Amino acid sequence: MLEVRGLGIRDLVRDVSFEIGAGERVGLIGESGSGKSLTALSVMGLLPEELTASGSIRLDGRELLGVSEKDMSRLRGNELAMVFQEPMTALNPAMRVGRQVAEPIRIHGTHREPRKAAEELLDSVGLPGTSRAYPHQLSGGQRQRVVLAIALANNPKLLICDEPTTALDVTVQAQILGLIRTRLAERSALLFITHDLAVVAEVCERVLVMLDGELVEAGTTREVLTAPKHEYTRELLAASDLEARR
Numbered sequence: 001m002l003e004v005r006g007l008g009i010r011d012l013v014r015d016v017s018f019e020i021g022a023g024e025r026v027g028l029i030g031e032s033g034s035g036k037s038l039t040a041l042s043v044m045g046l047l048p049e050e051l052t053a054s055g056s057i058r059l060d061g062r063e064l065l066g067v068s069e070k071d072m073s074r075l076r077g078n079e080l081a082m083v084f085q086e087p088m089t090a091l092n093p094a095m096r097v098g099r100q101v102a103e104p105i106r107i108h109g110t111h112r113e114p115r116k117a118a119e120e121l122l123d124s125v126g127l128p129g130t131s132r133a134y135p136h137q138l139s140g141g142q143r144q145r146v147v148l149a150i151a152l153a154n155n156p157k158l159l160i161c162d163e164p165t166t167a168l169d170v171t172v173q174a175q176i177l178g179l180i181r182t183r184l185a186e187r188s189a190l191l192f193i194t195h196d197l198a199v200v201a202e203v204c205e206r207v208l209v210m211l212d213g214e215l216v217e218a219g220t221t222r223e224v225l226t227a228p229k230h231e232y233t234r235e236l237l238a239a240s241d242l243e244a245r246r
């Protein structure tokens with residue numbers, strides 16, 4: 001489904017290759033500044049202007065690098081969706097949330113009654129009756145649920161989450177993770193960026209480890225978390241709560 005080959009961005013990301021199959025849930029871990037977000041943004045066609053990606057990124061065989069902004073924006077919110085750490089950056093503060101959820105459905109024409117579909121989506125993420133609320137009237141966790149509803153509106157082939165729960169307290173974090181797991185359609189794959197190995201253990205079937213712009217390890221979550229091959233992964237594991245709980 002997604003095939004990344006020899007991805008390079010200056011010397012910030014170097015020769016990164018990986019695949020994600022349809023419906024597969026893959027974690028991307030590594031310390032701050034290792035290139036995780038840049039890798040994700042390349043897939044979405046959202047790199048900052050001054051950075052250019054080289055190599056190849058294919059979605060169902062179709063090359064995404066070099067595609068026009070118009071075509072990329074058609075893919076975003078339809079086949080590709082992304083959720084960021086801070087929900088307010090993704091929401092329009094001056095628009096009722098029901099309308100914001102209905103927007104991608106209307107734009108991509110995936111449902112005949114966008115408003116009704118939006119209400120159903122808000123129900124499904126545990127926010128019944130909130131369609132007339134403005135973002136500032138909701139809690140951080142509720143806002144992230146709205147963002148998820150928007151991201152999932154058109155059943156994307158790939159959902160990318162970049163630290164989606166880092167800004168939330170632990171209980172709300174667990175609710176959002178549960179929601180991501182249960183609400184992902186069967187064919188929707190997930191690329192989940194996180195610092196938190198416990199989250200990877202809970203959500204992902206496979207994990208990729210980045211260090212200084214390179215992928216240094218990849219394997220099933222079980223393999224990587226129980227028998228890490230790379231020194232850096234061992235250190236990550238040793239420093240995590242996961243190790244303490246084993």
Ligand SMILES: Nc1ncnc2c1ncn2[C@@H]1O[C@H](COP(=O)(O)OP(=O)(O)OP(=O)(O)O)[C@@H](O)[C@H]1O
Nearest residue numbers: 012030031032033034035036037038039048050051
């Ligand atoms: N627009 C830019 N121009 C130059 N360098 C950049 C730009 N954006 C990011 N970088 C650098 O690229 C490197 C990788 O950044 P990236 O955001 O991908 O890291 P990350 O692994 O996602 O970290 P974090 O977990 O903190 O989000 C960092 O050293 C960062 O400073």
